Amino acid sequence: MEHIITLASNLLSPIILMFVLGVIASLVRSDLKLPEPLYNGLAIYLLLAIGLKGGVELNQTPISEFIGPALITLFLGILTPIIAYNVLRRLGKFDRINASAIAAHYGSVSAVTFIVAIAFGTMTGRMSEGFMPALVAILEVPAIVVGLMIAFTREKRAGSWQEALHEVLAGRSILLLAGGLIIGWIAGPTEFEPIAPFFEAGFKGALGLFLLEMGVITARRLEGLKEVGGFLIGFGILVPIFHGLLAVWLGGLVGLSIAGSAVLGAMVSSASYIAAPAAVRIALPEANPTFYLTASLGITFPFNITLGIPLYYAFAEWIM
Amino acid sequence: MEHIITLASNLLSPIILMFVLGVIASLVRSDLKLPEPLYNGLAIYLLLAIGLKGGVELNQTPISEFIGPALITLFLGILTPIIAYNVLRRLGKFDRINASAIAAHYGSVSAVTFIVAIAFGTMTGRMSEGFMPALVAILEVPAIVVGLMIAFTREKRAGSWQEALHEVLAGRSILLLAGGLIIGWIAGPTEFEPIAPFFEAGFKGALGLFLLEMGVITARRLEGLKEVGGFLIGFGILVPIFHGLLAVWLGGLVGLSIAGSAVLGAMVSSASYIAAPAAVRIALPEANPTFYLTASLGITFPFNITLGIPLYYAFAEWIM
Amino acid sequence: MEHIITLASNLLSPIILMFVLGVIASLVRSDLKLPEPLYNGLAIYLLLAIGLKGGVELNQTPISEFIGPALITLFLGILTPIIAYNVLRRLGKFDRINASAIAAHYGSVSAVTFIVAIAFGTMTGRMSEGFMPALVAILEVPAIVVGLMIAFTREKRAGSWQEALHEVLAGRSILLLAGGLIIGWIAGPTEFEPIAPFFEAGFKGALGLFLLEMGVITARRLEGLKEVGGFLIGFGILVPIFHGLLAVWLGGLVGLSIAGSAVLGAMVSSASYIAAPAAVRIALPEANPTFYLTASLGITFPFNITLGIPLYYAFAEWIM
Amino acid sequence: MKTTTLKLVTIVTERILEDRLLRKVQELGAKGYTLTQATGKGSRGVRASEWEGPDTRIQSLVSKEVADAIVEYIAENLFEHYAVIVYVQDAEVVRGEKYI
Amino acid sequence: MKTTTLKLVTIVTERILEDRLLRKVQELGAKGYTLTQATGKGSRGVRASEWEGPDTRIQSLVSKEVADAIVEYIAENLFEHYAVIVYVQDAEVVRGEKYI
Amino acid sequence: MKTTTLKLVTIVTERILEDRLLRKVQELGAKGYTLTQATGKGSRGVRASEWEGPDTRIQSLVSKEVADAIVEYIAENLFEHYAVIVYVQDAEVVRGEKYI
Numbered sequence A, B, C: 001m002e003h004i005i006t007l008a009s010n011l012l013s014p015i016i017l018m019f020v021l022g023v024i025a026s027l028v029r030s031d032l033k034l035p036e037p038l039y040n041g042l043a044i045y046l047l048l049a050i051g052l053k054g055g056v057e058l059n060q061t062p063i064s065e066f067i068g069p070a071l072i073t074l075f076l077g078i079l080t081p082i083i084a085y086n087v088l089r090r091l092g093k094f095d096r097i098n099a100s101a102i103a104a105h106y107g108s109v110s111a112v113t114f115i116v117a118i119a120f121g122t123m124t125g126r127m128s129e130g131f132m133p134a135l136v137a138i139l140e141v142p143a144i145v146v147g148l149m150i151a152f153t154r155e156k157r158a159g160s161w162q163e164a165l166h167e168v169l170a171g172r173s174i175l176l177l178a179g180g181l182i183i184g185w186i187a188g189p190t191e192f193e194p195i196a197p198f199f200e201a202g203f204k205g206a207l208g209l210f211l212l213e214m215g216v217i218t219a220r221r222l223e224g225l226k227e228v229g230g231f232l233i234g235f236g237i238l239v240p241i242f243h244g245l246l247a248v249w250l251g252g253l254v255g256l257s258i259a260g261s262a263v264l265g266a267m268v269s270s271a272s273y274i275a276a277p278a279a280v281r282i283a284l285p286e287a288n289p290t291f292y293l294t295a296s297l298g299i300t301f302p303f304n305i306t307l308g309i310p311l312y313y314a315f316a317e318w319i320m
Numbered sequence D, E, F: 001m002k003t004t005t006l007k008l009v010t011i012v013t014e015r016i017l018e019d020r021l022l023r024k025v026q027e028l029g030a031k032g033y034t035l036t037q038a039t040g041k042g043s044r045g046v047r048a049s050e051w052e053g054p055d056t057r058i059q060s061l062v063s064k065e066v067a068d069a070i071v072e073y074i075a076e077n078l079f080e081h082y083a084v085i086v087y088v089q090d091a092e093v094v095r096g097e098k099y100i
């Protein structure tokens, strides 16, 4: 009963409803659409804000608390693309290129899903550990490397492995998250104060505006659903649930709080749709973008921000 | 005396002065100009914020209070384009196409005028009813339909009636206002709180920045003044005053507060320059945009935000 | 010792670190880059905010306090380009065109350096006089006029003197600063209140985001360092220090506070990279942009915001 | 490398016509198109990017017949009431069969 | 549909020259123009869109004579000191008299 | 005014290829290029400007040989897996030696 209330409170929270508004706008062929530079700017703002805040709180955290979660995140970043790859190959009969391309996405992380998971926690009064953004940075890269390695080990490929790696490491998600973390960590709470109103008070509203546009973009991806077939749709829901619950459980084991485990679950469960697609497009141009984009953006992302996140929180509460 | 003070306080309020700064910048051929994506993004922000806030307050309003104002707004949305059309045909000797095109604009509503009217109220300590944004949504569409119907009844036209209607209904003004209202209504005050700093605290400043750019755009329209002739200039001031005072009076009759009646006056008096021009351009391409854009954007808009709004407030106070 | 702490506190303040992050992003060839319309919009916001705040405080300042600093600023705006010109001609053996082009930049002012100087003061608890933004407006124009006059006096030039002057006077920096000052002055503290959250609370964070992009832009200019040679690099550090210390000293003489003198030092020391380059490009197309842009943007700007500003504060404290 | 000469049709017009024109152009046989934003000035005066957004510039690589059909459609339906310009140029492509 | 062959002049140059060039182009006989934003690289190095804004790309459909005059003006007045490129192509239009 | 006829190569492709292509185009002999943003539709469906940013449109004025080399490079390396279009047109320039 209580979980149904939490679920409803997520589904009816303004930021999720803004996402729905974006979906509707796209379906009725409205001209409602955030201008691209603004959408871009909001992404920069959100990533930097998350990084900064994480850094400020990391500044106050004994490093010993952080080691366990960091290692488990790294481990999950290597394990989950392997799981995803095998499910796609064995059960889904995907070819090696497409399977590894999709696997790279599901091993990596969606920063927006992470942010929504944090916001869901604070809105329902459950604060996760301050160092969670550092985990996002740790989770983002390895899975993409693993995914591409699977594809590159046997044959010579058309794409460029080094360029793809550069794309991820020098990509703005990593730079803003890691940069923000370091800046926040150096600054600490006192120095952060003057810029806090900008980066903290406006945060959730800006996230809502961003999700409005994410809704528009997601809706466009729905067209791909017919093409990708039933298997990938099932994959895009069940594998994230499995990854998510696994991560919640392991998170609990290494001492994360309920909210922290749930957020880790959301992170690990989520599929990348910014860093991974860019890297995969460069390294594996033969892979079909319709598969990985429809799955990560059209299926897993909306599933996670609506149903997945409350589920991970519920599971985290249940096991602790 | 007191009214002169209110008038001055409007004319000298920072947001109106920013509008003036925009006009001046344009006249001295400055490069000062908000980049288009930003102007666009501000419009989205303002409409959504107004909708959200309206929804949150509607959530706390008994529906019975809302029925009267809603019906009267609908009635005014049908009446005012007919008045405008007849004035333009009979007194102004405009042809049917141009008369109905202009009428569609004057029946519909300018969201920015509405927002300035609300802001003027709160700045002078007079709160209007929370559900006013819902009235904007009600007022926007009918007049455009009526205006186009007048043009389409007798002859077959070049433009497309259905596309024009789609343009209005799926247009972003309606989607953001109505969507914001529903989201705010579902969310209620508690759920709205986390996103309030973004949508509420920043609101008036963002409006100022938006008006800066409106000033630039308005000034460009002033060139059209020579072309449109004296009649349309008079029309653009007197008809809005008549519409406005009528609406204030009817607003009072159905139980709106002083501020509520004044805001309704400003809304009804205002002429659309976003939804209506787009719809008219599609449905009535033969109509001359210089007429309807110069009138609504070059004459009525600046008149209303400077002199009109204080006038409607003064009249509302006087009759109640 | 205390000064070293202040210096560190500047170098490690989040907004300076964001600048560094931008530089790093550019060096590792990241795609991290604020979209141009956003960067542009932030510039408008910052200039307007500074103007408004200055105006509001000017409203509360007896005009007699303002006369001295205003005159000294005007004097420095005429003196510094002459100093710079002579150093470049006599010591640097630059030709007349390039010397006067660079001189125009070093006489004029960088609004961002000014803003960082103000922010540094408030972060370390030292408020400068409220009318400082008015001094920026006074300082911006004369130096450009003087610089161009030097070039135009002897020969007829290819470029257009009137167009260049129009570019500066109707340029957005002047319009926003002067316009903001007047609006803020008319509005006063009470009328300013409703828009204060937007223009005040968000200010420092927005400055940080802006500096991130300034870092990206500055890093691109570093390529020019090889071309411009050692003399210009020395010039870009030593002449600003001399101008800055001179201004701090004169600021103290005319009664400015410690912080006010330091901010005046930063202003006078800084080199323009928005208004001056545009004017010089129009009036002196023969001048090589690599010289003046590399010097002002690649050398003096980063020097000032990291080391220069703490130096001017330290000197101001020391002499008073 | 074997090349074919095709026609590059360029249309600059009001944003409001974008959807309608793209549908029409494809109906008339275009297999693809490229869009950019533009502002400009013509017989109907300055078209700066204001509330209505910038104008749209449509380019499509098509066969001679399709190019003629597009130009004719625009001349007959849009010239009178809309701000629009259309012109046709030659362009050489490889794998030309993809575009016709 | 009767068509005329006109000249399409394309100029890519610094934003700062936009106003001046547009005035000049019209003085020389152009009846209209289309503007887009561009960045690029040439003999004067990379022109990325920075504080100065992106470069401007002016296209105008004009008669042969006007095209020559525009190219000549640019060659004589702007080539030396500004980042600028200009080239001329053929383009077929209907109602060609509108543009000359 | 003496003019030369050169080739104007236009490429529209995914943003992700921009850096690589610009490097290659210059390796093959191009002395400069102009970039604009574009969206569009082709055989791989609609390319709207989303998270990936808009497509990139590269134009370069080069000699016939360089044009051929660029087209060949793209046909061989990019056609199969990427959204890309390339076409070549004539363009007259003054001081043509600057671009070859």
Ligand SMILES: Nc1ncnc2c1ncn2[C@@H]1O[C@H](COP(=O)(O)O)[C@@H](O)[C@H]1O
Residues within 6 Å of the ligand: D012, D013, D038, D039, D040, D041, D042, D043, D044, D045, D046, D047, D055, D082, D083, D084, D085, E030, E031, E032, E033, E034, E035, E059, E060, E061, E062, E099
């Ligand atoms: N001679 C021209 N050369 C280039 N573009 C033009 C020309 N005339 C018109 N245009 C473009 O076509 C649009 C509509 O022109 P018009 O219908 O003549 O107002 C203008 O806004 C320009 O973008």
Ligand SMILES: Nc1ncnc2c1ncn2[C@@H]1O[C@H](COP(=O)(O)O)[C@@H](O)[C@H]1O
Residues within 6 Å of the ligand: E012, E013, E038, E039, E040, E041, E042, E043, E044, E045, E046, E047, E055, E082, E083, E084, E085, F030, F031, F032, F033, F034, F035, F059, F060, F061, F062, F099
């Ligand atoms: N060969 C070329 N092809 C296409 N565009 C060029 C070429 N050369 C120069 N440009 C454009 O013209 C601008 C100025 O060139 P430049 O004056 O040579 O530096 C560049 O920024 C490019 O946008």
Ligand SMILES: Nc1ncnc2c1ncn2[C@@H]1O[C@H](COP(=O)(O)O)[C@@H](O)[C@H]1O
Residues within 6 Å of the ligand: D030, D031, D032, D033, D034, D035, D059, D060, D061, D062, D099, F012, F013, F038, F039, F040, F041, F042, F043, F044, F045, F046, F047, F055, F082, F083, F084, F085
């Ligand atoms: N026939 C065409 N005319 C103009 N542009 C095209 C055409 N076909 C494709 N394009 C452009 O090339 C891009 C890639 O095309 P494609 O590889 O066929 O998907 C599209 O997004 C369009 O921008």
Ligand code: NA
Residues within 6 Å of the ligand: A080, A105, A106, A107, A108, A109, A110, A267, A268, A269, A270, A271, A272
């Ligand atoms: Na994942």
Ligand code: NA
Residues within 6 Å of the ligand: B080, B105, B106, B107, B108, B109, B110, B267, B268, B269, B270, B271, B272
């Ligand atoms: Na109305």
Ligand code: NA
Residues within 6 Å of the ligand: C080, C105, C106, C107, C108, C109, C110, C267, C268, C269, C270, C271, C272
């Ligand atoms: Na200076």
